[in-house]
Amino acid sequence: MAGARARRTQASECFSIVLELVPNDNACRQALQQCAQDMARLNTY
Amino acid sequence: MFRLVLGLSPNDERALVNWCDPPLACLPTDDVCSGRSPCHPPLTAPCGCGIRGGALCLRAKLLAQSGVEAEAVKMLQLAAVKKFEAAVEINPQSTQALRSWGLALQDAAELTPHDAADAIELLSQVRVACTLMAVSIWQVECDLVVGSRRQIF
Numbered sequence: 001m002a003g004a005r006a007r008r009t010q011a012s013e014c015f016s017i018v019l020e021l022v023p024n025d026n027a028c029r030q031a032l033q034q035c036a037q038d039m040a041r042l043n044t045y
Numbered sequence: 046m047f048r049l050v051l052g053l054s055p056n057d058e059r060a061l062v063n064w065c066d067p068p069l070a071c072l073p074t075d076d077v078c079s080g081r082s083p084c085h086p087p088l089t090a091p092c093g094c095g096i097r098g099g100a101l102c103l104r105a106k107l108l109a110q111s112g113v114e115a116e117a118v119k120m121l122q123l124a125a126v127k128k129f130e131a132a133v134e135i136n137p138q139s140t141q142a143l144r145s146w147g148l149a150l151q152d153a154a155e156l157t158p159h160d161a162a163d164a165i166e167l168l169s170q171v172r173v174a175c176t177l178m179a180v181s182i183w184q185v186e187c188d189l190v191v192g193s194r195r196q197i198f
Contacts, residue, residue: 003157004154004155004157005154007126007150007151007153007154007157008150008151008154010147010150011146011147011148011150011151011154012147013147014133014143014144014146014147014150015143015144015147017137017143018140018143018144018147021138021140021143022140025140025144027144028144028147031144031147031148031151034151035147035151038151038154
């Protein structure tokens, strides 16, 4: 089963594709930033 | 209902997405995503848009709030992730499915904050870092030895 990190990576990829298709989707941009923050937080452990 | 539709037409992307997403009246629009009219206020994403909860995702959250065992909540969340994934496979350009898939994955990640897969991945990264550090220390030592020999001769 995929770990939390793998799921966040996959989520980031989804949001990135959406942003390529809809560049002004701010909600998606924020979700992508949240993913990046979560990944950074995970890296500190 | 959704199961019936998918039984008749397995590639019905809309049925897959709607299975996980909120009712049509609550479907995300650009207005909703701008945060002007959140769909499910208590369950909205941190950004304030209403696209966080889907029917399956919503049930998972409600179960989580009602104190049901975590495993049941996780199963529901993973079921939603799989359905969004299937919807994206049918239509890779569907921004709604992609966005919802990403959010469902994020929620699933929250339910498994630090599991064995993460630990193994982090451990492998630590090993690589240690190897690189050992190589750099060895290089410094070699430089010191070479430097001291030059001073002797």
